[in-house]
Amino acid sequence: MAKQLKVALPKGKLLPETASLLEKAGWGLDGYTDGARNYRLKSQRFPNLLVKMFHERDIPIQVAVGNYDLGICGLDWLEELMAKYSASPLVKLRNLGYGKGALYMVASGSKVAPSIEAIQAKREIIRLVSEYPNLAEAFALKNRLRRFSVFPLWGAAEGYPPESAELALVAGKPGEQNLKPVSDVLDFQACLIANKNSWEREDLSQLLSSLDVHLPAAQTPSLPASARKEPSSGSYPVPDVDGKVIRLALPDGHQQSPTCQLMSKAGIRIDDYPSTTGNRRPVSHLEGVSMKVIRPQDMPMQVANGNFDLAITGKDWLTDHLYQFPSSPATELLDLKFAWVRIVAVVSKELPVESIAELRQLYAERSLTVRVASEYTNISDKYARDNHLGVYKVIPTWGATEAFLPEDADLLIENTETGSTIARHNLKIIETIFESTGRLIGNKNSIDNPAKAKRIREITEILRKALAPPPLAKGD
Amino acid sequence: MGVQRAKGTQDLSPEDMRKFRLIEGVFRDCCLKWGYEEVRTPTLEYLHLFTSTGTLTPSRLGKVYSFLDWDGWSGERVVLRPDGTIPIARLYIEALSARKLAKLFYVTNVFSFEETGKESREKWQCGVELIGAGSTVAEVELVLLALGVLKQLGLQNVELRLSHADLIRALLAKFGLSPEEQHKIYDRLLDGDEAVLAMTKSERPELGSTHSTSSGQALATLLEMKGKSSGFLKNLKALFNGESSELEPALSNFIDTVELLESVGVDYHIDLTSGRGFEYYTGLMFKLLIDGEQIGGGGRYDHLIPLMGGKQTPASGFALYLDHLMKSTKVGTLAGPQAQKILIRAESGAGLKGAFKLAATLHEAGHNAEVGLGAQPPANYKWLLDVRDKAPHFVLTDRSKRKKFEAQTAKEVLKLLG
Numbered sequence: 001m002a003k004q005l006k007v008a009l010p011k012g013k014l015l016p017e018t019a020s021l022l023e024k025a026g027w028g029l030d031g032y033t034d035g036a037r038n039y040r041l042k043s044q045r046f047p048n049l050l051v052k053m054f055h056e057r058d059i060p061i062q063v064a065v066g067n068y069d070l071g072i073c074g075l076d077w078l079e080e081l082m083a084k085y086s087a088s089p090l091v092k093l094r095n096l097g098y099g100k101g102a103l104y105m106v107a108s109g110s111k112v113a114p115s116i117e118a119i120q121a122k123r124e125i126i127r128l129v130s131e132y133p134n135l136a137e138a139f140a141l142k143n144r145l146r147r148f149s150v151f152p153l154w155g156a157a158e159g160y161p162p163e164s165a166e167l168a169l170v171a172g173k174p175g176e177q178n179l180k181p182v183s184d185v186l187d188f189q190a191c192l193i194a195n196k197n198s199w200e201r202e203d204l205s206q207l208l209s210s211l212d213v214h215l216p217a218a219q220t221p222s223l224p225a226s227a228r229k230e231p232s233s234g235s236y237p238v239p240d241v242d243g244k245v246i247r248l249a250l251p252d253g254h255q256q257s258p259t260c261q262l263m264s265k266a267g268i269r270i271d272d273y274p275s276t277t278g279n280r281r282p283v284s285h286l287e288g289v290s291m292k293v294i295r296p297q298d299m300p301m302q303v304a305n306g307n308f309d310l311a312i313t314g315k316d317w318l319t320d321h322l323y324q325f326p327s328s329p330a331t332e333l334l335d336l337k338f339a340w341v342r343i344v345a346v347v348s349k350e351l352p353v354e355s356i357a358e359l360r361q362l363y364a365e366r367s368l369t370v371r372v373a374s375e376y377t378n379i380s381d382k383y384a385r386d387n388h389l390g391v392y393k394v395i396p397t398w399g400a401t402e403a404f405l406p407e408d409a410d411l412l413i414e415n416t417e418t419g420s421t422i423a424r425h426n427l428k429i430i431e432t433i434f435e436s437t438g439r440l441i442g443n444k445n446s447i448d449n450p451a452k453a454k455r456i457r458e459i460t461e462i463l464r465k466a467l468a469p470p471p472l473a474k475g476d
Numbered sequence: 477m478g479v480q481r482a483k484g485t486q487d488l489s490p491e492d493m494r495k496f497r498l499i500e501g502v503f504r505d506c507c508l509k510w511g512y513e514e515v516r517t518p519t520l521e522y523l524h525l526f527t528s529t530g531t532l533t534p535s536r537l538g539k540v541y542s543f544l545d546w547d548g549w550s551g552e553r554v555v556l557r558p559d560g561t562i563p564i565a566r567l568y569i570e571a572l573s574a575r576k577l578a579k580l581f582y583v584t585n586v587f588s589f590e591e592t593g594k595e596s597r598e599k600w601q602c603g604v605e606l607i608g609a610g611s612t613v614a615e616v617e618l619v620l621l622a623l624g625v626l627k628q629l630g631l632q633n634v635e636l637r638l639s640h641a642d643l644i645r646a647l648l649a650k651f652g653l654s655p656e657e658q659h660k661i662y663d664r665l666l667d668g669d670e671a672v673l674a675m676t677k678s679e680r681p682e683l684g685s686t687h688s689t690s691s692g693q694a695l696a697t698l699l700e701m702k703g704k705s706s707g708f709l710k711n712l713k714a715l716f717n718g719e720s721s722e723l724e725p726a727l728s729n730f731i732d733t734v735e736l737l738e739s740v741g742v743d744y745h746i747d748l749t750s751g752r753g754f755e756y757y758t759g760l761m762f763k764l765l766i767d768g769e770q771i772g773g774g775g776r777y778d779h780l781i782p783l784m785g786g787k788q789t790p791a792s793g794f795a796l797y798l799d800h801l802m803k804s805t806k807v808g809t810l811a812g813p814q815a816q817k818i819l820i821r822a823e824s825g826a827g828l829k830g831a832f833k834l835a836a837t838l839h840e841a842g843h844n845a846e847v848g849l850g851a852q853p854p855a856n857y858k859w860l861l862d863v864r865d866k867a868p869h870f871v872l873t874d875r876s877k878r879k880k881f882e883a884q885t886a887k888e889v890l891k892l893l894g
Contacts, residue, residue, distance in 0.1 A: 141527065149552050305551060325544075325548065325549045
């Protein structure tokens with residue numbers, strides 16, 4: 001194995017079993033653990049091997065574009081890529097026998113799962129939500145849904161039906177939270193994939209044979225599970241929507257605790273938030289308000305489409321949304337002054353540039369494409385346009401973006417509090433694009449709606465009073 | 477990294493555009509003479525226009541260019557027009573449905589993803605839609621109009637292949653296939669997948685055998701049969717005598733159309749599986765080929781307008797593929813006498829004003845005149861017209877006859893040009 005080979009390995013839920021497989025295979029990887037501080041790993045057994053850790057979802061893309069020869073990820077993410085880009089040069093080599101799960105299209109049903117026809121009969125536009133938007137769209141086309149909208153989500157899809165979506169494509173077990181499977185979409189497990197070019201031209205045999213003996217007997221690749229045979233004939237309950245109730249979206253994740261503090265300061269009691277059981281519908285003691293917990297990243301779009309009247313998210317996500325949809329009805333109502341971060345442009349420390357202008361000049365001189373990696377695709381796109389980066393491409397990522405520099409991207413648009421993570425990965429900040437804090441956002445149409453306007457103003461005022469004085473400290 | 481056009485797209489050079497406009501001109505001319513009116517629909521449409529059952533097949537939907545518009549927060553996508561007919565049906569429902577009869581034509585581009593690189597992802601077509609007429613007369617008129625355009629373009633060896641969507645559906649229904657299976661086979665036939673019959677035979681051997689109907693015909697064999705006259709269809713009808721109630725309407729309609737075509741002297745082949753069609757077709761489907769390459773096609777689509785929310789309205793139409801026609805059409809066979817081009821050259825900066833004034837006068841009089849930019853080779857022009865500061869103010873040279881004429885005024889120049 002003279003030539004350098006590159007392998008992309010997953011962080012997150014597949015990590016422990018992948019680590020144990022590679023340990024048995026004798027790769028001798030140092031530091032392939034959860035919470036690893038360095039995403040670049042060396043193998044004691046294969047000195048020419050470069051291993052990098054990615055969010056599982058980024059792996060098929062990184063292998064397809066040829067940045068990595070081999071990768072390990074769930075079949076679900078491979079199929080999600082192939083559903084949209086069927087010409088991607090990827091070869092699925094084999095199943096690895098762990099990380100098993102299934103994707104289901106679920107809906108809310110009373111007893112039996114509702115049929116697609118029953119759902120279609122209820123609404124003009126079927127709303128589908130998922131972390132797997134391409135597979136959701138393929139499902140809609142295959143099932144000839146007349147009119148549909150697919151909302152890509154960062155998470156919490158199971159919390160959407162029935163009031164915020166008719167169908168959700170989710171990984172895991174159906175039956176939870178009164179969700180009925182309308183259709184099985186895919187059985188998946190961890191699999192080993194290769195770039196087609198590498199597979200045809202490079203000698204990967206040593207790596208492959210080191211893995212082979214430690215794998216369960218060869219299995220036939222699992223194909224997308226066929227649609228359920230038993231007829232799903234249940235009816236589709238349409239939730240009663242009270243036109244006066246204000247629907248408020250609360251954040252999960254890091255923003256939960258400052259949101260909680262603010263609410264209690266404002267005297268708004270909320271039961272089961274944050275929830276220890278994963279309940280996404282906390283009970284509010286604020287009259288005329290219903291609450292649901294979703295990802296802050298998904299909130300601006302969900303407010304814009306009218307699923308929520310109000311939401312608590314970050315300015316960063318509102319900005320990203322407004323750059324994609326400049327005339328969106330999602331608008332900022334109040335700066336909540338918590339969860340302060342800077343949105344910054346980041347390059348490798350090795351790069352001899354100190355500003356975006358210098359970066360532009362360097363890449364123009366070398367006639368190179370600037371690869372911009374970010375979770376904020378629309379902020380990145382606008383930043384690249386505004387700075388005339390010339391030939392550039394935006395690579396959407398799902399976390400651990402620092403790992404992309406310098407090999408797999410040239411510029412990151414990231415958020416940071418202290419800058420220490422950036423410094424630790426041998427990166428430097430060349431510009432602060434803007435500062436972001438938590439915001440109360442609302443739908444302009446709801447604010448103009450006489451049935452809701454007064455209540456929205458009241459809630460905004462309660463929160464404003466809770467903020468001052470004394471103001472919450474900046475940062476953490 | 478050089479400057480390059482996007483993958484799967486093409487440029488039309490001046491030579492290409494000459495051909496393009498010629499074909500477009502012949503097409504427009506023919507349509508206007510038959511009493512059709514030109515329309516143009518937007519490049520962007522809502523995706524949902526195309527997703528309903530009976531519009532585009534899922535495999536074609538998997539190749540549309542769809543995206544969220546700048547105000548697409550509701551999640552509804554727009555598409556770059558993937559088809560010519562559906563937007564016309566939308567236009568009819570939205571703005572023209574008060575008319576009993578709408579005879580419309582258009583020249584438009586359609587977009588569809590294509591991986592092989594052999595074809596462009598943006599294709600041009602000349603389309604005709606006849607909305608509000610359900611008779612065989614309408615079908616025959618469309619066939620004659622299409623053939624007329626091809627004849628005007630000087631194209632020979634045009635082959636007309638006929639099929640019938642309802643007849644195929646009725647045959648599929650007759651052979652005990654589940655509705656889902658019928659739908660699948662039909663979609664694949666329409667997508668031009670000629671292997672589908674062979675595959676159906678191997679997966680469902682009973683469909684290839686002769687025992688699948690009481691009268692002993694095999695579905696695949698029936699679909700594969702080809703004929704050259706209405707007699708063929710009458711034979712087919714006789715074959716199903718007694719059990720042809722489901723086939724009757726489709727067969728009778730097909731026979732009527734074919735007989736009328738025969739009576740006006742149109743040559744055709746009947747080939748039920750001659751693929752490439754649209755899911756929205758209901759009756760006659762036709763394909764036009766030159767040397768085996770399809771250059772156009774059309775058919776009846778009576779269900780499309782009601783399916784899209786309009787009233788029950790019979791309709792049919794066809795499209796000619798401009799990109800394919802451009803390959804077969806020779807400009808020389810069509811172009812009239814070359815215009816007598818004039819090059820106006822100013823002797824000095826002061827003469828430029830006179831040159832531009834003269835150019836305007838010549839243009840108004842219908843001449844083809846260019847002002848010299850210092851880079852036009854005189855050999856490309858019949859006339860050279862020098863604008864001088866002193867008398868004589870204009871010197872006109874006839875390059876082919878090697879003769880020079882002098883003139884003092886623009887009027888005299890016009891006279892000399894004749």
